Amino acid sequence: MQELHDAPLAPLTTFRLGGPADRLRTATTDAxxxxxxxxAxxxxxPLLVVGGGSNLVVADEGFRGTALRIATTGFALHGTHLETAAGENWSDVVARTVDAGLAGVECLAGIPGSAGATPIQNVGAYGQEVADTLxxxxAYDRRERETVTIPHADCGFGYRHSRFKADPGRFVVLRVRFRLEDAGGLSAPLAYAETARVLGVRQGERVAAATARETVLKLRAGKGMVLDPEDHxxxxxxxxxTNPVLTEADWAAFLARAAERLGPDVAPPAFPAEDGRVKTSAAWLIDRxxxxxxxxxxxxxxxxxxxxALTNRGAATTADLLALAREVRDGVRAxxxxxxxxEPVTVGCAL
Structure with a gap:
């Protein structure tokens, strides 16, 4: 296992921000x-687990403890059953399942990060989320000091949420298992309106899984959501x-504020959520x-x-990023x- 001291963490994150860790260890096997x-x-x-670094905001002062980079490998398909090591690149995992003619995660293409991080956030995009097929x-259970297998029903999945996110210090993901669908090379039914519109089909229809993946990659790239070292x-x-999920009372209060600010004919995005709540668009709020x-x-x-997306134009510090994030958050609230x-996890800092 490789070990470095006073090791920079910024190169391990997609923000390319943050100070060094006292110690950085790189693990290539579950053991x-x-x-x-x-x-540790x-x-x-103190222990910081690092996968693809696509969901981390590390303080400029760095991390006083051990950062553990998970670089494990392993991808096994048995029929429609997939097992992948936590350290596998998630976008590559999606590509390999599509190449195998399987459906279920093709619309999660291009999401940066590692496979092991996907259940923590219940990663989702373009009408699919990890919980659909996982x-x-x-995982290694730090409380019980043993390796455990946690079935879907016990993962506590919700919108960008899970049992692992709710109890962040307990579990370290080692492997993730999925059941995909053999639809003869077709995608899962398209659940996202934008994807269906671009493809010229109705929501609920299927297209070739490879076509769905390529379309999502193009849509993501157009929004700056596919990693490119030359593109800040x-x-x-x-x-x-995250997109706000509002109670009925909060939704009514929000509509009144929106009408007062933007006019009575305004129609903010609204999507049904659990327990009678309403999900609206963070992007819409930020823009308006x-x-x-x-x-x-x-x-x-x-x-x-x-x-x-908040971005580092090349010379930012974490303090710069957080100042911008606070300005946006406070402006939307006002x-x-x-x-x-x-949505990202903050390490040694807070919004």
Whole structure:
């Protein structure tokens, strides 16, 4: 297991921000992951688990403890059953399932990060989310000090949420298992209106899985959501804020504020959510509050391609990024009475 001291963390994140870790260990097998976690826990050393770094905001001061980079490999298909190691690149996993003619994750193409991180956030995009096809998570349980297999029913999945996110210090994901669909090379039914529209079909119809994947990649690239080292619009964590999910009372109050600000004919995006709540669009709120694409004059700005992405233009610090995030959050709250919540995990800092 490779070990470095006073190791920069910025190159391991898609924001390319953050100071060094006291120690950085890179594990290439499940056994090495468990060994590193157990050693840190036994010594009482703070532990930061790093996968693809696409959901991390690390403080400029860095991390006083051990950062464990999970670089495990392994991809196995048995019929429609998939098992992938936590360290596998997620976008590559999607491509390989599509190449195998299987459906279920093709619209999750281009999402940066590792496979092991996907159940933590219940990663989703373009009408699909990991919870749709995931069957089990194999993880090391730091509380019980053993490797456990957690079935889907016990993962506590919700919108960008899971049991793992709710109890962030307990589980370290080792492997993820999925059950996909053999639809003769076709995609799962298209659930996202934009994807269906671009493909010229109705929602609920199927297209070739490879076509669905390629379409999603093009849509994501047009919004700066596919990593490109030459494009600062992709130096981000993707969507920085989650879409607000409002109670009936909060939704009514929001509509009143929106009508007062934008006029009585305004129609904010509305999508049904659990328990009678309503989900609306964070991007819509940000834009209507005056934070348009490209907003900002400093080294951290809103993406020129998508209002939900906050970006490092190449010389930003984490402090710059957080200042912009606070400005956007506070501006939306002042305009509409809705408080946006950051999606990336903050390490050694807070919004």
């Amino acid at each position: 090495e992951v468990v060994e590193a976690v157990r050693e 826990d036994a010594d009482g050393v 069957t089990e998570v194999v 619009d992709t130096w981000s964590a993707g969507s920085f804020f 509050a005056g934070f348009t694409k490209g907003y900002g004059t400093g080294p951290a700005r809103i993406s020129a391609k998508h209002t939900l 305009a509409f009475g809705v408080t946006l919540v950051n």
